[in-house]
Amino acid sequence: MSYRKFTIEESWAVTLPEEDLDTDQIIPARFLKTTTREGFGENLFYDRRFDSRGEVIKEFVLNRAKGSETILVAGRNFGCGSSREHAAWALADWGFRVVVSSFFADIFRSNALNNGLIPVQVSNGFLEKIFEYSNNNKGIILKINLMDKAISIPATGESENFEINSYKQNCLINGYDDIDYLASNLKEIEEYEVFKLSSL
């Protein structure tokens, strides 16, 4: 699926300082029964946002958010567990364009990148700085610059670089997707098949 181009994102952040947030929490299995990619945002972190009677859990950070935040900051090993891409769809559909953590599960990282949701991996120290600032100041604004591969805290001027594969960086900046690229290589794929068969 082609997605919106991503260059610079500056926004208030939702901070969730918990480690090992798995994809069952991000989007519980009972919400995976639909056959389209839309509408998952309303079920994002459902069992953390609502109790068993459907009442809003006021303390949960998403329920106290402004609603205009496009950046989520979470504890290490975000997105572990099931490969469900629905987790990335739910986050993107809610409105997030960036997830910041000190560590991402592999499959979630791929799924996020494939949906224009940037996983920004920072050092433990920088993550702590973000949580501390947010806690002491009732929130934090962050800025992500994809061209420079940098994340910064405008209020303090602190920043850090993050890694992203240059192929993916180029795709995201230009709004290209992988299938277009792969489909343009069908001839090479067929040549590989012929070669493989002949070498058996």
Add this chain to the structure above:
Amino acid sequence: MTPKTLFDKIWESHIVKEIDGGPSILYIDRHFIHEVTSPQAFGGLKRRGLKVFRPGKTFATCDHNVPTINQHEPIKDPLSAIPVEELRKNTAENGIRYFPLGDPSNGVVHIIGPELGLTQCGMTVVCGDSHTSTHGALGNIAFGIGTSEVEMVLATQTLLQTKPKQMLIRVDGPIKKGVCAKDVILYIISKLGTSGGTGHFLEFAGTTIEQLSMEERMTICNMSIEMGARGGLIAPDNTTFEYLKGREYSPGRKNIKKGKIVEQSEKGEQGEVGDEWNKAVESWCKLKSDPGCNYDSIHLFSAEEIEPMITYGTNPSMAVPVNSSIPEAHPEETGLYRALDYMGFEPGEKIAGHKVDYVFLGSCTNGRVEDFRAFVSLVKGRQKAPEVTAWLVPGSKRVEKQIEEEGLGEILRKAGFEVRQPGCSACLGMNDDKVPAGKYAVSTSNRNFEGRQGPGARTLLAGPLVAAAAAVTGVITDPRELI
């Protein structure tokens, strides 16, 4: 010649093209799909006006949403019925072989692949499901992918992948009596953590691994993802070749009866094989890591230290031996505190003797016939504890059939158990097999996250022997007390 790992050999032989500074185009030999992660992929193909490039290399089953009783009736829950019907339509429109409910080859995707000989050796195998790592047990690069990548495979039979790092996990020594493969992998994950393998592909080796049956190797590889690894593989050997010989899609399979090729015999015996089989085995024998090859990290374990295990928390690494206690926790360890609070356990509490409400035997981790044999070995001559609800779910129609043919079904029914029909079932509660809030379930599945088996459900992961012991005593019990 630089010594190479088995992973290196398979990876390099599947590269179609390298991209400068980017991922490689990796050819995919085998693609499995199920009803949850495929609909949007087919939808995407339609929108782009693309066809399935190589329909013969994709095989489909329905498993996540299906009921595990009355499978001959239409699926009652409309939310479950719709994606299953979508899969039927999508596979029919695109010429993809589909094993629907009731088909003798239907079952949980990671159980039927090897069963049918669709999963062989030295392949790249993918599926929109993280437990695709299971297929690595036959010596494959097998890993889970998201729905967008399912679409890529359908459209081009390739994926863009960056080569991961590699980790060797050696387990040596004899396994103690009463300990099974599930205990081995739970032990490893408890030592390495849920992100211990992230960024890596695992190779399992060692004398312990070599002595395991194919089904036990599948249990081990299945849970590679629970330590964050992309997948895990085990080099194929004679055990692997004997397992694959004569399976329906295995090379050279033929069953000659009066000059005609027929289906497998009634007893489920594998058919005779021809030359193609010998050629395949000859090439598979080369699928080993070279002496002196390099891994990015290595971990060594001794099987003698492994006891029957059980999880106490809300991720698979939170596990201890059944005959020990839950760790002490400090208040700053907010993750552990949160987990114990959710589970209703106290730090330092002994885990054995705790009441059990549900027992689930099944899933792609432990839903095979050997798991049922192990369960039966402990419950035979005993009775299910009256207060325990037990879901015994074979991983496939073939497993279901074998359970009956071997007389295991009869023993289970005499002991007060009921054998259900194949599906993912209570592993993730997408069908009616949900554990109610606050109830404790000893489960032979692979994840114990908060709400995994139902909102508020309290999952305790274990192997089939620990599950059997809980089922007959009604409390968490060391199975060795009953052997």
